[in-house]
Amino acid sequence: MTHPDGFVIAAGAHSALPLHAVDKAGFAAWCAAQPAPVQAWLAAQRFDGSPGTACSWADGDGRVAGAVLGVDDGHDPFAWAHAPRALPAGDWRMVSELDGGARRALQLGWGLGRYRFTRYKAQPAPAAQLVADSFDAETFDLLAACVRVRDLVNTPTEHMGPDELEATARAIAHVHGATVAVIAGDDLLAQRYPAIHAVGRASHRAPRIIELTWGDAAHPHVVLCGKGVCFDSGGLDLKAAAGMRNMKKDMGGAAHALALAELVMARQLPLRITLLIAAVENAVGPNAFRPGEVIATRKGMSVEIDNTDAEGRLVLCDALARACELAPDLLLDFATLTGAARIALGPDLPALYANDEALANDWLAAGQRVRDPLWRMPLWRPYLRYLTSGIADLANSSNSTMAGSVTAALFLERFVDEGVRWGHVDVYAWNDSDRPGRPAGGEAQGLRAAYALLKARADV
Template identity: 70%
Template sequence: MNLPDGFTHNAPAALPLEVVTRAGYADWHSAQPAPVQLWADAQGFDGSAGTALVLPAADGDIAGAVLGVEDLLDPAAYGHAPFALPARDWSLSTSLDPAQRAALELGWGLGSYRFTRYKAPLRAPAQLLVATADDETFGLLAACTRVRDMVNTPTEDMGPDHLEAIAREIGARHGAQVEAIAGDALLERNFPAIHAVGRASHRAPRLIALHWGDESHPQLVLVGKGVCFDSGGLDIKPADGMRNMKKDMGGAAHAIALAELVMARGLPVRLSLLVAAVENSIGPDAFRPGEVIATRAGISVEIDNTDAEGRVVLCDALAHAGELSPDLIIDFATLTGAARIALGPDLPALFANDDAVAQAWLDAGNTHRDPLWRMPLWRPYLRYLTSNIADIANSGSKMAGAVNAALYLERFVPAGTSWAHLDVYAWNDAARPGRPAGGEALGLRSAYAMLKARYPG
């Protein structure tokens, strides 16, 4: 396979790279020659997390380097390495177990990432020598960078038609069937809510459906919110709230990347990927506050706020997902600012109607250092979605916004169907080592780990 940025198979002059924790620093220090001890002391290096120390050779060149990390199993612990070290070839000289080595390689790849579609990077990352490319580790890296690339791409190059093209390309590569129901065909095929939200845009709204796998395997349905730009509609967002709304298709990016990973790794499932792809625009045909719209499930929805559009497009996709007799439905959506207020940008909010599914995902998050936090489906709060003229309102209260949105979605999931919903930010507001500003995959690796355990090969 072609190696991503930051890796090499051929590095005869690779420099030795050691890894040390602060807890193990004293042992490492005492094992070094006196000049190295003096050099480390002079630099104030103590193995603290996120640090790196280049070791000098007698001839003035570089003899090697040492990384300070905190958690050897956390990919983020290594994210600083590719740009903290000189852009040379490096070979790991510290003995790590397979899980730690996988974390290093994944973290190195995530730390090497730069979005280069429109701007060349200032420098190349340091290169890590890998004897063999572990398929699963590099598959996870590809999935995470897929999300980053998609979310970082402006809407002019990542509209509903582009999401469809990506799904078709992935589907063709893995032998999947892909269909897109677009424009007025959404009305003919009974997806009226998706149509209502996207009808004002010059780019047709659509439901993108990918199907793959053996009919005898359990049905897994992944659903993604693909609002490629969210102006807020007639309830228009202020400028600062609209600035980064190219990322409102982050849920679709997660669902697409996870579907690609499931197919590439050959999980024994019958996979369906459903992406509701729209642009929430302002125009003569924009849906309006106070309108009552139809949905695929036959549940009428009063539009309290056109800026609560993600749940409206998702409700048709979830209703269709339920028609497929699924073993499990998972949806990903950049759904509410309330989730970010509650949990911050790094911790996605998990809602689930199945305790076993929720616990399995939480456990996978802890094991793989890709955490999320479970929030309650507190059904008494359905009172906040009461409509006087329709079955349900799409919004209505500033109280418990993330919970209300999840409760709205749950209304469209058939009773008895296992379902999990991840309200994910999909974004880094500021650059940190291994986490450049812009699009981010959150909860994706743990979702895959959970599915791998649920559907063993």
Template identity: 70%
Template sequence: MNLPSGFADSSSSARPLQVLQAAQFNAWRDGLAPALQAWVEAQQFSAAAGTLLLLPGEDGLAGAAIGIGDPLDPYSYAHAPFALPPGDWHVAAALEDGARAALQLGWGLGSYRFDRYRKAARAPARLVLSDRDAEASDLLAACVRVRDLVNTPTEHMGPQELEDVARAMAATHGAQVQVITGDELLAQNFPAIHAVGRASHRAPRLIALRWGQGGHPHVALVGKGVCFDTGGLDLKPADGMRNMKKDMGGAAHALALAELVMARKLPVQLTLLVPAVENAIGPEAFRPGEVIATRQGLSVEIDNTDAEGRVVLCDALTYAGEQHPDLILDFATLTGAARIALGPDLPALFANDDALANDWIAAGERVRDPLWRMPLWRPYLRYLNSGIADLANAGSRMAGAVTAALYLERFVPDAQTWAHLDVYAWNDSDRPGRPAGGEALALRSAFAMLKARYGA
């Protein structure tokens, strides 16, 4: 893998960078020459998390120090690439393995800028890495994959482009891809996917990627691939539609996790399913009040065409369950209610298995990539009651994230281990390491959970 922006293999001109926690500050300062001690005091630097100090020398800039918080949190280091002046830097003192990997990942996340349509205002400072951590490199690539996919406007990231990404991944890693497109979805019994996507000039499709050897545990990943969501005939207002290029964020997470599993050669059988559609308005748009068929055989009354993500996912989840995997994980930018409850940084986890939920939460704590469990409170199924069909796709403003997850659960076979992540996939403001735009959330913890469960 090529080094991304922000890294260098070697450099004879790299300046030293001190990486300090607040508890290490006094000992470091006391070891400096008196003139530098005076400089540090004048700058009021104390190695607080997220701070930086430039150190003067005879030829101008001699080095720098950054303050960090948790040394195992990649975002502790993410301010450095753009806080430091451009140029090459090397860490002056050895870090423990976990911290070294976190530094590498955090530096890469902090160096990221989406530059498909314009160049970044400046280049990030480059970290000299003589020996990269291979897993950290793959984790960074997966996070960048999510960011790039979500940031790309629908003009250049529609259902066909998602298919192209899956095919390129398959070619790299020796996987197989099958795509069911347009009216063939009806012929092969994926009517719900077809109903949502049929109004667009871009044909809806189900993308299926398969990888791995028989005999290994079977993991199925499902990602919501609504490449743009107008809301359908229940049209979104302008501010609600503005960033709906991000409504394929679940597919971006599922694709990136699949790529990570293959790159790290995790000993599993992998099935990746992406129902890819555009929820458009046109003569063929599905309507409020219609009753649509699903692959499972349940009839669904459309209460709101803006609750379309769960409709495309239900066919994909049914298909995943037909293959009897050991585990199904689905990722979806599904509800605004999850963001109201937990904010933009904390994805909502729903699971029908306590061990799976606990494993994912514990992995999030280990790798500092958190998520929060929400309840599958089944009495709230009453909010999905329909007078003319087996269930409705919506129906109440109460507990929106919970009812959406309950809807999905109806299409997961009994006794099938399953988890659903309602993920925002977006940074709503610029912060160090978290530029405004697409974001990977609970992706690293998902891989850490799978690695702990199925790794060699």
């Protein structure tokens, strides 16, 4: 098994430094069992086992001799994520007794805490390494999926446009024996993806729909859709500079869907996967789609463009229509869809919408189990009145500031066939500032919960 940087597989004789873990409630008893010099040092440092803290100590020669971490919920990866950069550089071995769930959380949190995006800038000072006799393969695959999302979202648009998203999908497909079909440019019109074409036609980079398929036809069929707006200028309804600054992340939904598909394939879950990524750049140009236009969609509904900056739902509506043609057992989509979801729930909680109670409850429960929470929002159908058009079947947005995330989800639901179990995640995919295990930049949110959901449904 290969393993990422920051982890050392070595037998027990390896000269790693001892690493302890305590919570605040158990600190006094643990501390009383330590040598007197260590007790004195911890007291001098006022270390009390508070969550997210760390304290190391030296031997008589001034060399680092051990350390302790303050951890509250040992099954939460982010409870451990401060460790790699809070500890002195070197090799560390956990000596506290941990159950299987806590060991896996430690390993995942350690990897998340070490992560830095280094494509354009060298890694800072070396971080600590975790030593163990063995590591959990599934945990490393989960870590790789989270890193995949972070790397894709962090990559600037000049190096992560529709072409590069397609290349990433093809590379992943090659590794796992999947197949990829792509429809791009004006072929989107001939092949009935008019909404994707309308949003992406003004860019010098051709818009496209990327379709990856994998798995045994006898297994349950799951379709994963991702919003791949590789940059969102807002179109002719141009964003202000502050709102445009981080719009390289507007393909965060596609990053989540792609990483989740890769994770399912890596773990060989008994599922059949179809991945659909609508990859475009929402640019300004002579042929940009305009406010007030009426565009066609794959499902046959006409949409009046109220605002060209409500473009993610337009590319997704064609992808969802294609997904329903495949009659899946389950349809999940991920999108950095609305600022309204962030106003409602803040940056850390993805908004979950679902047309099936069991699906919603299972996804929420999975998120609680793996400490990757989501928050369910309502598909309050009376709010469809905000999307009424006088000249088309539907408007893509409204002038009202009310229920922006809800109306976006309701728009998407119009393109999901009756009887198809569907879940939609409106995700931020971003950390605004540095926190332990959550460096500023791209972030995977709801991904581990989605994997836990699919794993449970696959009954493995």
